[in-house]
Structures are given as structure tokens and as C-alpha cells.
Amino acid sequence: GRDTNVLEVSNLNxxxxxxxxxxxxxxxxxxxxIVAVIGANGAGKSTLMMTLAGLLAPAxxxxxxxxxxxxxKAYEVLARGICLVPERRRLYANLTxxxxxxxxxxxxxxxxxxxxxxxxxxxxxPILRERLKQYAGTLSGGExxxxxxxxGLMSRxxxxxxxxxxxxxxxxxxxxxxxxxxxxxxxxxTILLAEQNAFQALEMADDAFVLETGRVLLTGAGSDLIADxxxxxxxxxxx
Ligand code: ATP
Numbered sequence: 731g732r733d734t735n736v737l738e739v740s741n742l743n744x745x746x747x748x749x750x751x752x753x754x755x756x757x758x759x760x761x762x763x764i765v766a767v768i769g770a771n772g773a774g775k776s777t778l779m780m781t782l783a784g785l786l787a788p789a790x791x792x793x794x795x796x797x798x799x800x801x802x803k804a805y806e807v808l809a810r811g812i813c814l815v816p817e818r819r820r821l822y823a824n825l826t827x828x829x830x831x832x833x834x835x836x837x838x839x840x841x842x843x844x845x846x847x848x849x850x851x852x853x854x855x856p857i858l859r860e861r862l863k864q865y866a867g868t869l870s871g872g873e874x875x876x877x878x879x880x881x882g883l884m885s886r887x888x889x890x891x892x893x894x895x896x897x898x899x900x901x902x903x904x905x906x907x908x909x910x911x912x913x914x915x916x917x918x919x920t921i922l923l924a925e926q927n928a929f930q931a932l933e934m935a936d937d938a939f940v941l942e943t944g945r946v947l948l949t950g951a952g953s954d955l956i957a958d959x960x961x962x963x964x965x966x967x968x969x
Contacts, residue, residue, distance in 0.1 A: 736761045736889060736920050742791035744777050751777040753944040764921045766935035766952060768928040768965055773941040775924035776817050779893045783807055783814035809837055811888035817897060819878040823867025827858055830866050830877050834884030851880040854910060872903040889920045896927045908934055928965040932956045
């Protein structure tokens with residue numbers, strides 16, 4: 731129903747010139763859930779995330795959030811409580827860790843709340859406190875991913891869009907990132923997660939979508955998709 735869905739995407743089409751990257755994509759995300767979007771390279775996951783964040787304009791289709799159309803400008807989307815943590819992090823390499831975190835809070839003016847949230851980020855990722863004055867560009871890949879997630883959380887999003895948060899991370903750090911995503915959910919944040927790491931994403935997801943060459947191929951509970959023969963063969967490598 732209208733009130734139960736946070737995010738409602740209907741018949742979304744996105745093109746890059748001749749390339750039709752998303753074809754009639756429809757999906758919905760309910761509040762407080764983790765929703766996974768899985769798919770191979772080039773399936774359209776990043777295109778979907780960037781469109782939802784207001785960074786790409788759709789050719790056609792509708793996106794509504796809490797019953798109202800999502801604005802076309804990235805900062806207006808952020809002001810509505812939707813925050814994208816982009817693929818490959820896109821940190822400000824020449825700013826320090828702390829400066830990057832503060833950039834995440836640039837739409838806020840509650841200085842006490844911002845200070846309190848910085849403390850929460852150091853509790854979530856203790857290594858960041860030790861690296862506050864280090865330039866983000868000199869951090870390891872895993873540390874950069876932590877800064878990117880923490881920077882996103884500093885905007886106090888209601889809906890967090892995570893694009894391949896486990897990309898390029900060692901297995902132990904992948905575990906950490908997935909654990910963190912569960913913690914973010916436990917705080918009441920809704921999460922849409924694009925992942926190539928299909929097994930872990932489906933294991934954690936309440937609901938999931940499989941994107942294949944720009945189309946939604948399958949929809950279901952994460953646990954249902956893990957059991958789906960097609961998903962097992964094509965995405966989990968299990969025969
Ligand atoms: P990956 O997991 O490899 O990041 P993805 O599922 O995120 O893939 P997208 O990056 O959304 O996929 O790409 C979807 C399709 O759109 C691909 O065929 C890609 O080549 C194409 N595409 C993406 N960005 C552009 C662009 N700026 N110009 C032209 N084509 C693009």
C-alpha cells in the first residue's frame with residue numbers, strides 16, 4: 731500500500747545515449763528493511779542507485795519516496811533523507827578523515843548532534859578515530875570504505891543506498907561491512923544494497939531483486955532467492 735512503502739520505483743527507464751541501461755524497472759522498498767539488488771557486471775545496479783540519488787535523470791518512469799516524487803537534484807534527494815554511498819567510495823582524497831565525515835553532515839546545523847554522531851562513527855569504526863587527521867586518499871581500501879559509509883551516515887539518512895560496499899575488501903573486512911549494515915538497520919535505517927557478493931547479500935536481505943541486463947528478473951525474500959535454482963546456478967555458483 732501507499733503508506734507501507736518507503737520507496738516505490740515504477741517502470742523506470744534510464745539510457746546513456748544508445749545504451750538502454752534500465753528497462754521498465756519496478757520495485758518497492760519497505761521501511762526498516764534491508765533490500766538487496768544483485769546482478770552481474772553491467773546489470774545496471776550502479777545506474778539504479780545513481781538514478782535514485784538524483785545523479786542521473788531517467789528517460790521515463792517514476793520514483794516516489796514516502797508518497798511524493800523524488801526530486802531530480804542530488805542535494806534535494808539528500809534533504810529528503812536519502813543518501814548514496816557510491817561505488818568505489820569517491821572520497822575527498824585531499825581532505826582528512828574528519829573533514830570527509832563533516833562533509834557528510836553539510837546539510838545539518840545541529841552542531842551538538844553532529845559531534846555526538848562523530849562519536850558514534852568512531853564507536854562503529856574505531857580505526858577512524860586514530861586516522862582523523864590522515865588524508866583520505868592515503869587510507870587503505872578498507873579504511874576508505876569505512877569512511878564512505880560513515881560519511882553517508884553523518885547525513886542521518888532514513889534510506890541508505892549502498893553501492894557495492896564490499897568491493898575490493900578482504901574477506902574479514904567484508905564480514906565487518908555486512909555486520910555494520912545489520913547494525914545500521916537495527917538503528918531504524920532502511921537500506922537498499924547493490925552487491926555482487928550475492929550470497930552474503932541475500933543471506934542478510936529481507937527482500938531482494940535480481941537485475942539482469944537492465945531488467946528485474948526475479949523478486950522475492952532473500953531466503954527464497956538463495957533457494958532459487960536459477961539464482962544458485964547463475965549467481966551463487968552452486969549446482
Ligand atoms: P558493475 O557491477 O560492473 O559496477 P552495474 O550493475 O553497476 O555493474 P552499471 O554500471 O549500472 O552496471 O552499468 C549498466 C550498463 O550501462 C552497462 O552496460 C554499462 O556499460 C552502461 N553504462 C554505465 N555508465 C555508462 C556511461 N556513463 N556511459 C555509457 N554507458 C554506461
